[in-house]
Structure formats: structure tokens, C-alpha cells
Amino acid sequence: MNPPILQVEGYGKHFQLHEQNKLIPSSHNVSFTVRAGELTALIGPTGAGKSSVLKGIYRTYLPSAGRILYRDAMGHELDLVLASEHQILELRRREIGFVTQFLHCLPRQATLDVVAQPLFALGVSRDVARQRAAELLSAMKLPERLWSVSPATFSGGERQRVNLARGFIAKPRLLLLDEPTASLDPATAERVIGLIEGLKAEGTAMLAIFHHPETTRRLADQVVELDPPPAVEELLEEIA
Amino acid sequence: MNKILEVRGLSKIYGPGCPQCLESTGPEADTNLCPHCGSVVAIHDVSFDLFEGEILGVMGESGSGKSTVVKTLYFDQAPSSGEAIFFDNDRQYDLFSLNAAQQRWLRNHRFGMVYQNPNLGLNFNISAGGNIAERLLMSDLMDYGAIRERAKALLARTEVLLSRVDDLPKHFSGGMQQRVQIAKALATQPPLLFLDEVTTGLDLSVQARILDLILEIQQELKTAMVVVTHDLGVIRLLTGRAIVMKYGRVIETGLTDQILEDPQHAYTQRLVASAL
Numbered sequence A: 001m002n003p004p005i006l007q008v009e010g011y012g013k014h015f016q017l018h019e020q021n022k023l024i025p026s027s028h029n030v031s032f033t034v035r036a037g038e039l040t041a042l043i044g045p046t047g048a049g050k051s052s053v054l055k056g057i058y059r060t061y062l063p064s065a066g067r068i069l070y071r072d073a074m075g076h077e078l079d080l081v082l083a084s085e086h087q088i089l090e091l092r093r094r095e096i097g098f099v100t101q102f103l104h105c106l107p108r109q110a111t112l113d114v115v116a117q118p119l120f121a122l123g124v125s126r127d128v129a130r131q132r133a134a135e136l137l138s139a140m141k142l143p144e145r146l147w148s149v150s151p152a153t154f155s156g157g158e159r160q161r162v163n164l165a166r167g168f169i170a171k172p173r174l175l176l177l178d179e180p181t182a183s184l185d186p187a188t189a190e191r192v193i194g195l196i197e198g199l200k201a202e203g204t205a206m207l208a209i210f211h212h213p214e215t216t217r218r219l220a221d222q223v224v225e226l227d228p229p230p231a232v233e234e235l236l237e238e239i240a
Numbered sequence B: 001m002n003k004i005l006e007v008r009g010l011s012k013i014y015g016p017g018c019p020q021c022l023e024s025t026g027p028e029a030d031t032n033l034c035p036h037c038g039s040v041v042a043i044h045d046v047s048f049d050l051f052e053g054e055i056l057g058v059m060g061e062s063g064s065g066k067s068t069v070v071k072t073l074y075f076d077q078a079p080s081s082g083e084a085i086f087f088d089n090d091r092q093y094d095l096f097s098l099n100a101a102q103q104r105w106l107r108n109h110r111f112g113m114v115y116q117n118p119n120l121g122l123n124f125n126i127s128a129g130g131n132i133a134e135r136l137l138m139s140d141l142m143d144y145g146a147i148r149e150r151a152k153a154l155l156a157r158t159e160v161l162l163s164r165v166d167d168l169p170k171h172f173s174g175g176m177q178q179r180v181q182i183a184k185a186l187a188t189q190p191p192l193l194f195l196d197e198v199t200t201g202l203d204l205s206v207q208a209r210i211l212d213l214i215l216e217i218q219q220e221l222k223t224a225m226v227v228v229t230h231d232l233g234v235i236r237l238l239t240g241r242a243i244v245m246k247y248g249r250v251i252e253t254g255l256t257d258q259i260l261e262d263p264q265h266a267y268t269q270r271l272v273a274s275a276l
């Protein structure tokens, strides 16, 4: 078996909304392992907290409970729940990628540069980075006429491909994918699946949520099913 | 990654101050004005670290003390108390215990500032090129030809038309004035840059190109920056970490996407929700 890169142990997340005086349970007692070169898929009903797990690992959400042990490229293990903000930023730059459902980019920035951004941040020359971005975009069949304009006005499927290309370009050690093929037509989804298989073969560990059970079946080496979090009352008892 | 700036307990009070100033101001008191002595507690106990090449955002509503933070660090105003250490290669400077000449030297050589109001950053009575030359003259570049060449290169870098090098900045558009300010700030290739609401009030398309320029500079020159803005969009696009201020106090710090998507403090939750 491939070596584990990520071990999530008893992860939990709830939101405390002060204004409404409300506690919203999001993920509860989630545990699993992700290994190099393998894809772990999260499944479960809507609201089960799948996206919240990915965001907790990436620290877009501050975890409420549990440990997230990550083994970095140097072989050091650190708990992402406790890691400093600078450590997290450095990992995001060098090792951990996230293809979210929404694309945030500079207004008016050309698609090619949006995709090349992670390589720019690693100090790769602009020409080389753009070249690599062009290769990925053609592999995903994004029409070349779109490369020099901003993705701001793109369709859902076009934007998703830009987002994916940006997630793939730096070949992260760990890639988090949140419904990456949801708005793609079957032929384009097929190409993306091919690229995911390629990255996996090169050793990238992946943690993914797929819209279609069929995609999970094809790509997942391991499936983790999440149950919806317990009601607020139970959660409060547990915290108390 | 190395630390470039360490700020601890930075405070600035305008007015005489009194023993009750601190307890009667701040987020809980819902004011920065001391009811007992009339002083303004513009900032109190602001602390943060900045690393080389990092962009830190300072957010918060009008009057929360954002500009005061950068103005004290750039020596525009002396703080009432607090400490800031600037790490420059193998040297380190305790900013507020330096004498005036040493502070001026750092300002001219190692720091750069871009003000919201171009009036503060530019001399409107000399040409765009002259503004940059002025800053270069204060550093060590002395030869006239070399200074002019460098000024032109900087203006070209910030996309100011070279045909306008000899024009007065007061005849420029707001976006172009900001570009000249950025060129001027970059003249000495400082490792640390302060940007105060640089895109506020500009057209969206002009804003976009300036944001783009700032990011390019950060990646190319590895300049560390403190970006002050009340625009959450700018914060999201430019910064990796941010601090949230209210009535002079830091009420939350974190990774920028975390502050925007999982804000912890009631005030930040309201601030983010109202921007959606």
C-alpha cells in the first residue's frame, strides 16, 4: 500500500453565528486516510459536511475538533489544525492544491495567467508557466479564443475547466477536489477524468467529492461515507 | 521564509490621554473617542508579523485605524507606544528608537508608501519623472542620465506613457497618478511597501489593472506589502492573511479566505455578510 499523506482523525466543524445566536453543525467525527497516488472519495447526502471537510483541511474553515495529520515532502508530520498561518500558506504554495466550486481571480486577468498563477507564485518564468497553462487548457478542449480573456464571463463549464487547470498545473502532492466535473458535458468530463488518472499515476494524493456516483466508482481507491451531523442539541451536550 | 517586520503593541492616541482612555474606547465601548478627556484612541495594541514577500491585508470600516497603522510604520506619525522591528538582510532596526536621520534613511531606501490621496505621495509641482528622480536623488544614484533612464524604466514598468514623463501629475487621471506613486515607491526597490486604499475611487477597469500590477510586482521583486483597504474584494484578491480592525483594536486575524468564509467574531460576520 502507498504511504499515507493525510490522516484525518475525529474532525468536526460547527459554525457559531453570533448575530442569529445560532450554532450550525457541519461535519461530525470524520476519520479517514489519504495515500500518495490514490484517490479517496467523500460521499454522503447533501448537507453531510463533505465540502466542510475539504475546507477544514485547507484552513478556509477553522476546524472545531479533531486532528489533521499531514506528512510533508520532507517527511515531517504536522497537524494542520495547529499549524501556523505561514506554514499553511507555504503548504498551499508548494504542496496542497484545492479546486473549489467557485473561481476567484483578478478582474480582467487573462485566462492563461489565471491558470499559470500557481507556477508564477513558485517563481517559474512567465513564458514557461503560460506554455504549461496552454497545454492543460488544450487538453481540456477550452477553445483557444478564450485564453486571452478573463474567465469572468465564462459559462459554468468553461470556468470549471479553468479552475481545474489551475489546480492541476503545479502538480500538488495533495489535491482537494470539490465536484470538479459537475457542470461538464460527458465528453469534457471524460477528458478531465483522464487528467485526474494521469496525476494519480504521477503520485498525487487526492481527496474528492464527485457529483456522479459513476465517477466515484471509476476513480476512487477508497470511499468514505459521511453521515449528516447530529442535531444542535446533541452537539451541545457533547461540547458541554 | 523569513520575518521582515514584527509589530508589537502599536498604539496611537490623539489628544492628552487619561487613565480611562483605554477602558472607555474600543469595540465594546463602540467608540474610539474617550468621553473623559476627548482623546481619540486611533489604534491600541496592534500586533502582527509580516514575512518576506507576503501581502497582509488590514481591513475594517472607516475610522477603525487602518491608515494610522501604516502611517506610524512609515514614520509619518510617531506612535504613542509600541514596538516595531524591521529585519533587513542580516541587520535589524528597532523602528521607533531610531533617530530622525536613520528613520529618513529607511523611508527613502527600504520602505515605500502609496497613499490613497496622490496629493500626499506626489509633488504636484514637478513632473512625473521628476517625482521619481527626487526619490532616486535621496538614495545614492547621483548621475543625471542614469536617474532619468531609471525613472523612465519605472514609469514604463507601471504602464505610464513615456510621452508623459515630463508632464505634471496634477494633469493625470486618478489611475495614472496611482501608477506614478507606485513607480516612485518602487524606485529604490524596497523590500517593504505600504499601500493605503490604492484603488479606492478608481474605475473598476483601472482598479483591475492596478491590482494586477501590484501582484506582478510582488511576485517579481518579492516585495512584502501591507495593504490597507475596506474593499473585501481587494483583500481577497491580493492578500494571504488579514487583520480586522474596529475602533482601533484588532478583533480578528487569520488567513484571508478563512476570515471571509468562516469569520469568528460577530463584527467580522456582519462585515462579511453585508458585503455579499
Ligand SMILES: Nc1ncnc2c1ncn2[C@@H]1O[C@H](COP(=O)(O)OP(=O)(O)OP(=O)(O)O)[C@@H](O)[C@H]1O
Residues within 6 Å of the ligand: A015, A024, A025, A026, A027, A044, A045, A046, A047, A048, A049, A050, A051, A052, A053, B261, B262
Ligand atoms: N460558511 C458556512 N457558514 C455557515 N454554515 C455553513 C457554512 N458552510 C457550510 N455550512 C453548513 O454546514 C453544513 C454542511 O455543509 P457542506 O457544504 O459541507 O455540505 P456538503 O456535504 O458539501 O453538501 P452538498 O452535497 O450539498 O455540497 C450545511 O448545513 C451548511 O449549511
Ligand SMILES: Nc1ncnc2c1ncn2[C@@H]1O[C@H](COP(=O)(O)OP(=O)(O)OP(=O)(O)O)[C@@H](O)[C@H]1O
Residues within 6 Å of the ligand: B014, B032, B040, B041, B042, B043, B060, B061, B062, B063, B064, B065, B066, B067, B068, B069, B230
Ligand atoms: N491628526 C489626527 N488628529 C485627531 N484624530 C485623528 C487624526 N488622524 C486620525 N485621527 C482619527 O483616528 C481614527 C483612525 O483614523 P484612520 O485614518 O487610521 O482610519 P481609517 O481606518 O484609515 O479610516 P478610512 O477608511 O476612513 O481611511 C479616526 O477616528 C480619525 O478621525
Ligand SMILES: [Mg+2]
Residues within 6 Å of the ligand: A050, A051, A052
Ligand atoms: Mg458540497
Ligand SMILES: [Mg+2]
Residues within 6 Å of the ligand: B066, B067, B068, B196, B197
Ligand atoms: Mg484610511
Ligand SMILES: [Zn+2]
Residues within 6 Å of the ligand: B017, B018, B019, B020, B021, B022, B034, B035, B036, B037, B038, B039
Ligand atoms: Zn481619556
